[in-house]
Amino acid sequence: MSIIKYLIVLIFFIIFHNQAISEEVNKIGKFKDWETIVIKNYNEFVCFAQSKPVLQSPKKNSREARLFVSFRPNEKILDEISITAGYEFNKKNSITAKSGKNKYKFDIAQENFAWMADSKQEKKMIKIMKKGSRIMITGYNQEGSQTIDHYSLLGFTKAYGAAKKNCS
Numbered sequence: 001m002s003i004i005k006y007l008i009v010l011i012f013f014i015i016f017h018n019q020a021i022s023e024e025v026n027k028i029g030k031f032k033d034w035e036t037i038v039i040k041n042y043n044e045f046v047c048f049a050q051s052k053p054v055l056q057s058p059k060k061n062s063r064e065a066r067l068f069v070s071f072r073p074n075e076k077i078l079d080e081i082s083i084t085a086g087y088e089f090n091k092k093n094s095i096t097a098k099s100g101k102n103k104y105k106f107d108i109a110q111e112n113f114a115w116m117a118d119s120k121q122e123k124k125m126i127k128i129m130k131k132g133s134r135i136m137i138t139g140y141n142q143e144g145s146q147t148i149d150h151y152s153l154l155g156f157t158k159a160y161g162a163a164k165k166n167c168s
Contacts, residue, residue, distance in 0.1 A: 028162050032155030036162040047071045047167035049159035053137075053149035063087060065149045067137065069126065069160055071167035078164075081122045082115045085139045085147055089114055093140035097125060099132040099153075114139070130157045 028036040028047075033054065039046045048070040056063060063086030070080045081097075088111050089095055095106040095114045104125045106114035116122050129135060130153075137149045 028166060029159070030155075031158040031162070033152040034155040034159035036159045036166070038163075038166045044074045045072070045167050047163040049156065049163045051151050051156070051159075054134075054152045055150035057148040057150075058145075061147075063147070063149075065137070065147075067135070067149075067151050069129075069163065071163055073167050079119065079122050079126055080115065081125055082113055083137050083139075083149075084112045084114075085137070085141075085149060086112065087139075087141045087147075088112055090140050090142050090144060093144065093146075095137070095139045097135055097137050099125075099128050099135040102128045126160065129153050130160070 024040040026038045026040070028038055034049050034051045036047070036049050048068050050066050050068045053065050053067075056065065065085045066083065068080075068082045070082065071078055072080070083095070083097075083106065089109040091109065095109060097104045097106070102125075104116065104121055107117035108115045116125070132153045134153060135151050137151065139147050139149075141147065
């Protein structure tokens, strides 16, 4: 191996090794169908409660979907709700969450993730999630096919509380 190739490999190793050491991921707890995770990178914290769907439609395509409620105190972000359905959302169709008679729209879609633009709507949805037993997320892939992910809300309140506490 030439000295230049060796130095390039060494530099990449040092950069990625130091990033891995500086970022600390801690699973705080599992609360029924939800879990709480805290990521610490130097003095910055990200805390979130997350869950996987208990049921997905269509069943034939297994996807890595998740529902998150995040806290990023360094950026003054609290109660941020986001989702991923395991595919890139299309821009033509709405992405919605529904629990009982309550329906919420995700206004911002970027690649595989979607967020709500209105923090008041996020707070309302979190209140519903604390009271409810299930929430359904409907999205559409690039071909326009609909997917529906059903999330259990069992354990949400405790996971949410642990995330909020660890980033306060």
